[in-house]
Amino acid sequence: MDTKKPIITVKNLVKKYDDIIAVQGLSFDVYENEIFGLLGPNGAGKTTTLEIIETLREKTSGEIIVDGYSVDKQAHQIKQIIGVQLQAAGYYPNLNLIELIELFAGLYGANIKPMEMLAKVNLQDKAKSKYKALSGGQKQRFSIATTLINEPKIIFLDEPTTGLDPQARRNLWDLIIQIRNNGTTVVITTHYMDEAEQLCDRVAFVERGQIIALDTPDNLIDKLVNSGFERKKEVKKANLEDVFINLTGKEWRE
Numbered sequence: 001m002d003t004k005k006p007i008i009t010v011k012n013l014v015k016k017y018d019d020i021i022a023v024q025g026l027s028f029d030v031y032e033n034e035i036f037g038l039l040g041p042n043g044a045g046k047t048t049t050l051e052i053i054e055t056l057r058e059k060t061s062g063e064i065i066v067d068g069y070s071v072d073k074q075a076h077q078i079k080q081i082i083g084v085q086l087q088a089a090g091y092y093p094n095l096n097l098i099e100l101i102e103l104f105a106g107l108y109g110a111n112i113k114p115m116e117m118l119a120k121v122n123l124q125d126k127a128k129s130k131y132k133a134l135s136g137g138q139k140q141r142f143s144i145a146t147t148l149i150n151e152p153k154i155i156f157l158d159e160p161t162t163g164l165d166p167q168a169r170r171n172l173w174d175l176i177i178q179i180r181n182n183g184t185t186v187v188i189t190t191h192y193m194d195e196a197e198q199l200c201d202r203v204a205f206v207e208r209g210q211i212i213a214l215d216t217p218d219n220l221i222d223k224l225v226n227s228g229f230e231r232k233k234e235v236k237k238a239n240l241e242d243v244f245i246n247l248t249g250k251e252w253r254e
């Protein structure tokens, strides 16, 4: 990361659902061209925060600026520069992958070559397949391809690797890193700490709608270690996931 220019600024974000306060005064910046992770337990307010930044959900109060645009007054401009994963229900069952990409490109008015989009996520071979015929990893890669159709400055990925096997997860990490290296800012939520450690330039821990820590994974780990923390058991040189990958290989499987 060369630059530390904020591309998203969230100030004192509050979201109330009737009597539940889901987000209680969150403030953070996401820097241009980083992979920023929102981590935290179920119900902490991560998805709510993402959806408000994506202009898909109303906030109760607070201020959000995305690439210079305010969510209050310039939601339309924000929608044009972001990429959001659709729920699977949005993929019309009778269309194949090429047709789905063409459909989304038409909706965005984007002039892209569908095969090139599929190649970006290594799904050229599945161009004529229907979405429901894809494996879990392929579905996630397709869904990430759809976020890239409008050549967005920022993409938002909500738990993109949940339910995937170790190879598929690692392949998806490579893809996400490649997207960041091509100049796109990535905001991601995950429950996997190994994933956050490998993938994210910085992470924010959200707990009960508040940020309780925000830094690079290395700094957060160093801070814990410097406070005297020690793991109970000696760290093994490999873990069971390493065994899995070593036995079954790293190549694209599905």
Ligand SMILES: Nc1ncnc2c1ncn2[C@@H]1O[C@H](COP(=O)(O)OP(=O)(O)OP(=O)(O)O)[C@@H](O)[C@H]1O
Binding pocket: 017, 020, 022, 040, 041, 042, 043, 044, 045, 046, 047, 048, 049
């Ligand atoms: N549409 C809604 N109506 C009412 N309450 C909601 C709604 N959406 C979320 N909530 C509540 O807001 C809180 C935060 O939910 P949110 O989905 O943002 O958390 P999360 O951190 O994304 O959780 P997870 O890790 O499980 O996805 C939870 O208490 C949830 O029950």
